[in-house]
Amino acid sequence: MGEAAIRMIDPQADLAAVSDLCLRAADYITLETGAPPDADYAANLLAEAPPDLPSKDVFAFGAGRAGRLDGVVTCLRNFYAQGEWYMGLLLLDPAARGAGLGACMAQHVFSIAQGQGAVCIRVAVLEANPRGRAFWERQGFLHERLVPADPEGDGHIRHVLKLDWEA
Template identity: 35%
Template structure:
């Protein structure tokens, strides 16, 4: 596969939906995220479930693997495009393995991802921040995303909470 972009020491590659199960070990490794946002560890079919949670009105989905210099999958970006309108992308999940967090890689990934999205014709990127994840809210605010609307409560795993929809213009 040819890389989509490089971010710090990570390489981003497109992964076809048919290969989504390759993300399962990474999702299980990120237990802290699942405990915080779902109240439980990742389910054994968590990767496959990601695809079923996409909105049916989206133009399509896009899975991106982040590999370290040794080729190990250490992150994921899961998004949909043309949702809710043409040239708008919605980032459903950005997740980095615990051992690669806290070294500026998240910021590098988002900056490179935004540049790649611009090259795809995207004009806006949206995402949702789970209320029980204040670290994520600080991160996305620092990355220049602005608050749009609190939605919910929604049920995620065994938890119920609100989600803050945020957006950033890419043009």
């Protein structure tokens, strides 16, 4: 993939670029939600967080080249507990998949999390996305627990995976 610049996403200034990426990555969004992204998807993606988590602990990073956003990863700091991080979504343009960008972005987040004293990081992977689970396992994540499908929710079974940095 070459070197992609990874930077913090500004939810307002970068909304159009994130929206464009969501349209290009509609295959994953359709898998997750059952429909292509609507006009509000990108804004909701960048703002989604538990109500009791301070906004300073909710952020995203983007990566791309030549002024185009090829990937975005959302992060929650101090979730579920102090010193624990959670990556909500790593979304990549289909043209950028399989070329190392996802691993580069994940390592970027790991480095920042560890630099801020994180003891672990988690992701939740849809059971319907075995390639996604294999990707996270290649990054060193281990299965922590299964979250059954919520009949009131999107109907997906999720696998929570954890990368532990504690000795």
